[in-house]
Amino acid sequence: MQKPIETLVEEALLKMRLDIEDPFTASQCGYPGLEGYCRRKRLLNHFKPENTENDEELQKVFIKGYFTELAYKQIIRDIHEERVYTKVTWNLSMDGVNIRVDPDIWIPARQKIIEIKAVKRIPDKPFEHHRIQVGIQLLACPRKAIGEIHYIEWEGRKWNMKTFTIDKLKDEEIEKIKEENKIVMEFWQNKQIPPIPDGFQMYKYPCFISRIARCPHWDDCWLVEKSATEILIDDIDVYYKLYLKIKSLKESLQKLESYKDKLEQFFPKEQGIYKCGDYELKVNVIPETIVPSYKREAYIRYTVRKKKE
Numbered sequence: 157m158q159k160p161i162e163t164l165v166e167e168a169l170l171k172m173r174l175d176i177e178d179p180f181t182a183s184q185c186g187y188p189g190l191e192g193y194c195r196r197k198r199l200l201n202h203f204k205p206e207n208t209e210n211d212e213e214l215q216k217v218f219i220k221g222y223f224t225e226l227a228y229k230q231i232i233r234d235i236h237e238e239r240v241y242t243k244v245t246w247n248l249s250m251d252g253v254n255i256r257v258d259p260d261i262w263i264p265a266r267q268k269i270i271e272i273k274a275v276k277r278i279p280d281k282p283f284e285h286h287r288i289q290v291g292i293q294l295l296a297c298p299r300k301a302i303g304e305i306h307y308i309e310w311e312g313r314k315w316n317m318k319t320f321t322i323d324k325l326k327d328e329e330i331e332k333i334k335e336e337n338k339i340v341m342e343f344w345q346n347k348q349i350p351p352i353p354d355g356f357q358m359y360k361y362p363c364f365i366s367r368i369a370r371c372p373h374w375d376d377c378w379l380v381e382k383s384a385t386e387i388l389i390d391d392i393d394v395y396y397k398l399y400l401k402i403k404s405l406k407e408s409l410q411k412l413e414s415y416k417d418k419l420e421q422f423f424p425k426e427q428g429i430y431k432c433g434d435y436e437l438k439v440n441v442i443p444e445t446i447v448p449s450y451k452r453e454a455y456i457r458y459t460v461r462k463k464k465e
């Protein structure tokens with residue numbers, strides 16, 4: 157009997173999830189020293205998938221990426237007369253470690269591999285981990301091929317894209333990836349999570365990207381939980397409510413400020429006092445000034461958030 161459509165959709169979503177969490181795919185490969193690569197993250201993605209699944213910002217990024225990819229695959233199919241494959245999996249054995257390689261698009265007649273990346277802002281050059289991913293796809297491809305990354309920025313009506321051709325990986329880079337895969341395999345077999353790599357810092361990339369975007373495992377790596385018994389529960393509750401109130405007032409203020417800015421666009425730009433009905437509008441033109449740099453004293457900043465029930 158045919159499975160109900162809901163079950164099939166659930167299975168497809170589960171497969172997508174498992175793909176993200178598999179430490180032995182081309183997209184997860186890298187080596188220490190490669191910009192943005194973290195061995196610990198690669199294993200945490202697998203052993204603690206809930207960190208990624210509970211990260212709302214990241215889920216929004218995934219979903220947006222998923223739909224951009226879907227739409228772009230259709231466009232590529234439509235504009236080519238040749239056969240375009242959008243589901244292909246190759247296996248690459250790297251010194252006994254099997255790596256699953258599934259490029260987004262494979263066009264055999266053009267010997268072309270295309271990896272689609274939905275981004276907020278088109279980069280000037282490919283990200284290193286994307287370059288490695290496509291480099292591995294080129295290695296796994298059964299034929300000689302050209303590898304490309306298509307970066308796509310898609311927001312409402314705005315559509316920007318840029319393509320980059322990716323060179324084959326150098327021999328010494330392939331060796332480093334193989335070595336790293338063997339180490340990751342050992343951690344994976346022993347169900348262990350590697351330590352934070354030397355030199356990584358809590359407020360630096362790849363742990364920290366911006367105030368709203370950080371590695372989904374940040375709490376696991378950097379949050380030092382202390383029980384602050386000297387703080388009364390009532391106090392922290394009041395503090396938290398105050399924090400929320402101030403946050404919402406700041407947001408309202410920001411909206412009002414931007415509305416005010418829009419109106420000011422139509423106001424005179426010359427110094428003077430202007431009469432307008434019952435009002436008087438004073439225009440002060442402040443000349444450009446270089447503000448000397450100043451020393452900021454050290455201070456403590458508190459951030460409060462409520463644990464999920």
Ligand code: SF4
Nearest residue numbers: 194197363371374377
């Ligand atoms: S927070 Fe930093 S050290 Fe921890 S997994 Fe993420 S990238 Fe690696």
